[in-house]
Amino acid sequence: MKKIRFYKSIHVKIVIIYVLLILIAMQVIGVYFTKQLEDQLVDNFRSTLNERAELVAYNVEQEMTRDEEEEDRSLQLRINDLLNQLFNMDNAEVQVIDQNQVIVTATANHDNYVGQRTTNYRVMRTLAGSDDEAEVFRNRTTGDRMQVLAVPVESEDDSIVGAIYIEASMQEIYNQIQEINQILLTGTIIALLLTAGLGVFLSRTITRPIVDMKTQAVVMGEGDYSRKVRVYGHDEIGQLASTFNELSNKLEEAHATTEGERRKLASVLTHMTDGVIATDRHGKIILMNRRAEEMLDQSQEIAMNSEIMKILNLDKFMRLNDLYGMNDPILLDFDSDEEETILEAHFSVIEKENGQENGLIAVLHDVTEQEKVEEERREFVANVSHELRTPLTSMKSYLEALSDGALEDPEIAPRFIQVTSNETERMIRLVNDLLQLSKMDSKDYQIIMASMNATTFVNQVIDRFEMTTKNQDIQFKRRIPEKSIPVMGDRDKLTQLLDNIVSNAVKYSPEGGTITCTLKTEKERIVISVKDEGVGIPKDNIPHVFDRFYRVDKARSRNLGGTGLGLAIAKEIVAAHGGSIWVSSEWGKGTTFSFTLPYDLNEEGDGE
Ligand code: ADP
Numbered sequence: 353m354k355k356i357r358f359y360k361s362i363h364v365k366i367v368i369i370y371v372l373l374i375l376i377a378m379q380v381i382g383v384y385f386t387k388q389l390e391d392q393l394v395d396n397f398r399s400t401l402n403e404r405a406e407l408v409a410y411n412v413e414q415e416m417t418r419d420e421e422e423e424d425r426s427l428q429l430r431i432n433d434l435l436n437q438l439f440n441m442d443n444a445e446v447q448v449i450d451q452n453q454v455i456v457t458a459t460a461n462h463d464n465y466v467g468q469r470t471t472n473y474r475v476m477r478t479l480a481g482s483d484d485e486a487e488v489f490r491n492r493t494t495g496d497r498m499q500v501l502a503v504p505v506e507s508e509d510d511s512i513v514g515a516i517y518i519e520a521s522m523q524e525i526y527n528q529i530q531e532i533n534q535i536l537l538t539g540t541i542i543a544l545l546l547t548a549g550l551g552v553f554l555s556r557t558i559t560r561p562i563v564d565m566k567t568q569a570v571v572m573g574e575g576d577y578s579r580k581v582r583v584y585g586h587d588e589i590g591q592l593a594s595t596f597n598e599l600s601n602k603l604e605e606a607h608a609t610t611e612g613e614r615r616k617l618a619s620v621l622t623h624m625t626d627g628v629i630a631t632d633r634h635g636k637i638i639l640m641n642r643r644a645e646e647m648l649d650q651s652q653e654i655a656m657n658s659e660i661m662k663i664l665n666l667d668k669f670m671r672l673n674d675l676y677g678m679n680d681p682i683l684l685d686f687d688s689d690e691e692e693t694i695l696e697a698h699f700s701v702i703e704k705e706n707g708q709e710n711g712l713i714a715v716l717h718d719v720t721e722q723e724k725v726e727e728e729r730r731e732f733v734a735n736v737s738h739e740l741r742t743p744l745t746s747m748k749s750y751l752e753a754l755s756d757g758a759l760e761d762p763e764i765a766p767r768f769i770q771v772t773s774n775e776t777e778r779m780i781r782l783v784n785d786l787l788q789l790s791k792m793d794s795k796d797y798q799i800i801m802a803s804m805n806a807t808t809f810v811n812q813v814i815d816r817f818e819m820t821t822k823n824q825d826i827q828f829k830r831r832i833p834e835k836s837i838p839v840m841g842d843r844d845k846l847t848q849l850l851d852n853i854v855s856n857a858v859k860y861s862p863e864g865g866t867i868t869c870t871l872k873t874e875k876e877r878i879v880i881s882v883k884d885e886g887v888g889i890p891k892d893n894i895p896h897v898f899d900r901f902y903r904v905d906k907a908r909s910r911n912l913g914g915t916g917l918g919l920a921i922a923k924e925i926v927a928a929h930g931g932s933i934w935v936s937s938e939w940g941k942g943t944t945f946s947f948t949l950p951y952d953l954n955e956e957g958d959g960e
Pocket of ligand 1: 852856884886887888889897902903904905909910913914915916917918919943
């Protein structure tokens, strides 16, 4: 969080507000107070001055109008005495002027004016009979403020016989006001200092819980709800702090619930066998579970925020809007060089409460196996129909030929009948093989396992083939141990299995070829191999020879009476015995088919 600058903090703001308040209050009080005080003092001064002036004027008039003859002292001395008695004010100068404008007497500092005619216009105006208003002016030399006043000396018949001119310094008043101002200033400074201190203290009490709450909010933002704000009192801030703590508790609970739900959802999504992808309104991926990552071979980090249309390779066929109205699933082909993958995608729309489309959810289902099975089934049906149609068509044409007259021909008729009979047999074989395979495919298929001697079993099969192939120039070699080897198996099924392999070896062996039958014992199983010196199987075809209806050379196999199901049946029989079957072959040189069988563990000395 950004650090608050010192001058922006509440502390400083509160202190400044306090200081300003006090300053303004003190200023207002100070100005008003000093103004009032000044007015009062000046008024007092003026009235005192006036009273005295009038008193002096009265007495001076008495002295002036007295008969000079009777007096032993001159007028000047008498008035001087009078002034000393009545006007002993400091910082005040008085002149007494007679009606001829001559200064009769004056106080000490104006002594040298005595006897001179005054030029003072106030005095002259007063002598002329007009009233004088007191006036203030500054003394040029001292700079003091002076109150100036001229009072007429009136005789009993109201004629003006002289004037009193007074100059009194008001400096004392202003000094006094200055002192009071000084006291006020000192008081203001002390009040300001105290207020600032108090402001700091007060703002602390307000800001401390707020700072606490701020720190708590920061910690809560980081997911830690364990801290609590200290409640300092029961005022509004105290209530705010306790509400904050309650809020923190509720948030913690809500967070825990959300977290729990999130975990549940995450766990469900992670362990789902289907892939799930969620997008926003614009088709950008916002969620992808692990299964979807595996299916699409894309990591979530990379796929995040990518377009779903691109990730699902749909951008070439459709637009995002098409997915929003889509109810049917679509199949996605994700075949790679290594493996085949077909995914079925179901799309549903995420809607807001107001029904507005807000995104998509795609559920991906791996249908590779299903599709494979379906494909195999279709192929199988096609193969069966094809296999049956060939002999039926051939039989139909032979029978038509026979009915068209060939039957009358003693030479052709038996041949044609032989062909139709061969085709019928082939069809019967085919149908039997199919029946057997379908039985093996059914869940109830069971083989009857019994202990049997592998040596005699193999020998008997070879003996039988030696008998049936007497006419053909084929040699049978046996590499079979003398001793009996007990194995577990279903004799009939195993006979069919070995018959299929040996009959193939006979079919594909050239004249004079040798077929070698080997029985090897291994630690946990026996291996029976049949090797021929026939045409062999090309390398590319080897992996498919056990597939149903698979034939390397279709025409040749059909001519030899093959159905293409022999090795498929062989494979099923071996699998039912818990063994394995494989082939190794070299084109043009020969082929070896091998399969394994388990020992009969109940017999003593098995396999050793
Ligand atoms: P078929 O009835 O056609 O013999 P099988 O399932 O027995 O059907 O064999 C499948 C194919 O495997 C045959 O068509 C043939 O091409 C090939 N095959 C089987 N055994 C041999 C072998 N011993 N030598 C060469 N090719 C073989």
